[in-house]
Amino acid sequence: MQKMAATLGFLSVDCLVSFHIKKNYRKFQGLISFLIFSADYFNEGESLSEDSKLRFDTCQLLWQQMKSEAEELQEELNKNLFDKLIEFLEKSHLEFRKKSTNWNYQIKSREIPTAALVLGVNVTDHDLTFKGLTAMLRDTITPYVVSLQAKECPDVKHLLQKLASQVMGCHIDMESTEEEEEECVQLSQKKMHYSMAFLSTWYRNVTQKKGSESVNKKITSSSQWKKSPPIVIILKDIESFSTKVLQDFIIISSQYLHQLPIVLVLGIATSPIIIHRLLPHAVSFLCIELLQSLSCKEHLAKLLDKLLLTTRFPFKLNEKALQVLINIFLYHDFSVQNFIKGLQLAILEHFYSQPLSILCCDLPEVKRRIHSLSEDQCESIRRLPSFMRYVEKQTPEKQVASLTNERFLKGRMERKSLSLHIYHENFFIVLKCLHAFTSSLPKYPLGRQIRELYCACLEKNIWESQEYEPALQLLRMLAKDELMAILHKCVEVFRSSPGKQLGSTAEKLKEFLAQFQSLEESNEEENGSGSQQKGLQKTDLYHLQKSLLEMKELRSSNKKQTKFEVQRDKVVDMIDNLVRKYLFPPDTQTLYEVVYFTGAHTLREHLNAAPRIALHTALNNPYHYLKNQALKSEDDSIPNVAPDICIAYKLHLECSRLINVVDWSEAFATVVTAAEETDPNSTASEEIKEIIHARFIRAVSELELLGFIKPTKQKTDHVARLTWGGC
Amino acid sequence: MLPLENVVLCRESQVSSLMALFGERHHFSFPSIFIYGHKASGKTYVMKTLLKTSELPHVIVNCVECFTSRILLEQILNQLNCLHYSEDEYTSHIACDSFNDFVRLFKKVTQERGVDDQTVYIVLDKAEYLREMEANLLPAFLRLQELTNRNVTVIFLSQIVWEKFRPNTGCFEPFVMYFPDYSIGHLQKILSHDHPPEYSADFYAAYINILLGVFYTVCRDLKELRHLAALNFSKYCEPVVKGEANERDTRKLWRNIEPHLKKAMQTVYLREISSSQWEKLQQDDTEMGQLKGLSAHAHIELPYYSKFILIAAYLASYNPTRTDKRFFLKHHGKIKKTNFMKKHEKTSNHLLGPKPFPLDRLLAILYSIVDSRVAPTSNIFSQITSLVTLQLLTLVGHEDQLDGPKYKCTVSLDFVRAIARTVNFDIIKYLYDFL
């Protein structure tokens, strides 16, 4: 870990120097994953314990499972979008395919069918979507799928070159006959002829030669496309394209529409209005239809549900760690992929830093591993705070047994790990039910998203939170149809969760539902005090609370409740009981440390690196990274043995916007010579002075390289500071 | 082939002067002709039909497609090389690198094709794009006749006047010709000309009359009008098809179509919804309630800090730097209001547009408007870069400038206000212009 921190420090420096942080950030993440998945890294730990290999394998297996789950989810979500896109493609160029001579078609201007995919600002996630999209189109619609990025297309020439080579490349891919391949290679060598005219001739030749037989055997659906498969051009990041390039390209393409069935797919990160802004003259050549992908927040919610709110995977995050990941998502990047990467880092950190994470696997495996635990490992179990708490509650004999008898300990642990598993099963069911109840309340007192509720429950007893009681009060005012909808959701939660937990609760829920149903049928007339139930205004909290008070009064004065109200209270009491019984936070559980990752700080340090701060720390307090005792200084003074750049840096902090280089140099010399304690009058002093001067110049140019100062013409013998304050 | 006057309408005078210029087949014609006129004034169409019906040897090249001069020259040569060839005869591709080669090859090809005894016409459509190519190209094309010593005429079609082409070193002057815009009468005549076969010409002409009544004030583009006519014609016919009216019930038909066209003006015409969506709406006869136009999707969801960065950038772009102290320092002491407000600066900032600001100023403002403490993490920097790629901010100056990059905020006040509202930030209070 030490090593990694140092590397990070170094990279941060790099970050500041060039402001191309994004690029470096990727590099840096790449580095992390490189470090992460070399098993050596694991062995490098404090003690070369015998289980490090096993731990590493467990870690990898777990990660693979979670990763494929996440990928499956992504595919499932994409499918929706892709289906809509396919539908759009089926509609487009209908007349082209039919070679229509219809009047309407003749007279109308030819427009390029354009699908505008609004994908959201989380640009890092788009790549996966486009990858899936390309594969899907190639499999089902057309071999001619081209994806272009703005940075590859600085002008029309490059754009067409890329386009043509990709379209014809697709052709090579699917052909196996060698002579034709050669032909294509020859073509691609004549780079200069990549004009649209050339492409159109090529397309005619290819589709005619194939005649009625299908161009690609793989492609199954939509037989109408077989004769003339469309050319789908995906422009991944429309915002970054220059107006001129795009506009010219669209004008050119629109002139070939009667020969080439071109379809555009525009990847939009912001809003579709950008099309109008970018293409004021060319929109009239487009027939635009909007397709929207799932919002990234919903995607995250689904991901959490699949990966964390489940007992499928033993690994869990504690409240702080989860919060760090969620905050990066909400505050910084909206990127689900980055969230997954963060989770990956958490898993790795957990398995690396927690030796007992060896028990973080599925239940049958845990049992086996418990039995093969070594003496040392048993000892570290005994030292787990959660285990110690557990032991303290035992009778004295049992206490002694758990601390001395290995077999007894293992038996206990087996039971405890089972109960931890059951705890989680119950926890998630109750959590989801509670969320079903509270997420329909006005103003969402316990959070709108389940992740908010989950974090709250991880942190402390939710029923002791301020918002809990008022939320229950509100629940006691729900109208019947709302309540029934919620109950249906809860039944669904029970149905979809594995195992038969929580005794008869599922049955009870169904009973309630049946009763409400019968109430509905029997008494339409009995709506004495039922009038105010209906008027539950969702938006206005103030009115709600007022009517709540009124209700209370009403209830105390007039004890007579309707049947429905009695039942409703029972339902709310039931959920309240469930919450109090099952929703206590996990750190109360024995063996909590084994499956919960608690290193929020590490996550923050690595995922939300602060390059400026790291750089400042390195220069201002070199001891922090170098760990050289000589550099340790109590007060804020500069140790004169510090690296030259640190001394120069420290001195420059005291200056204002403009720095007098002469003064700076003198101060530098003073500090440095104080260390060497040379006699100023000695003969060698001249030479030493020159050396010091050279050192100063080097330090200053290093600072310039790091972006702290730059030369200025405002004043002679001065340089300008580029930073302000302490960092 | 139909006689020319039956297919080209309302351009009699232009056609006859062109014919006069061209003269007999083997006569030398004017070396270069420059034709200009607005979009859809029929330049391409007239030229194409004219050359085709008179069966003159010609090539037509669209300069948009020719992003290098090489493609342009090769297209001309290869099209020439295909003259009088039947489809399946094989012609090899002619490569041409420079204008020198072009002159040489041009002579060779015209000879081979047997057209060296008559005028060959080279039409350069969208000639505006020539101005972006090598500087020698335009002057050379203007005097191609002289350079090749062949009977050739180059015709330029452009939307821009000749004066904007003329190089300041001077050049051979082409014969300049103007295609004026069509009058409403012309439009009526041309549009009515292509009536669908199922309906009488009069019926369609009446429809065009209504269409022009609605659209003529906003759009005179023949192509666009034709497109709109085709899109809405089925709606016009609806009462007739249903048997509710006959073809001569003009009032009834008008009442049916007029509101429909007005709606079209606000939707399809502006490309708020696409033509296919519009046609589908017509077919299903549904209201466009659930179908929202493009501009209804203006909202952008951004990460929390990105919102604040954008707000900070907006403030930095529209507030004078010296007012930052007043807005963002908790204890700014006594800054006299009269002193602080300078008359000439008042309300002018929004009219002048966004001003560039350095990164540090953006960060300083950001830290003071976000209530929690934000560290200058790499994420914050990458968010700034992301906003640049999303075109919500722009980088001023060089892309690769390392020290002190400067930005501008490009979003509108409405947009930033909508963003600010979602984070409960009253941006108006912080804007100098609205003080």
Ligand SMILES: Nc1ncnc2c1ncn2[C@@H]1O[C@H](COP(=O)(O)OP(=O)(O)O)[C@@H](O)[C@H]1O
């Ligand atoms: N005089 C005309 N007679 C008939 N149709 C015309 C006439 N002028 C223009 N059009 C129609 O308008 C369309 C646009 O004209 P076009 O020649 O492309 O305009 P320009 O080249 O000036 O932009 C043509 O496709 C043609 O069908």
Ligand SMILES: [Mg+2]
């Ligand atoms: Mg034209």
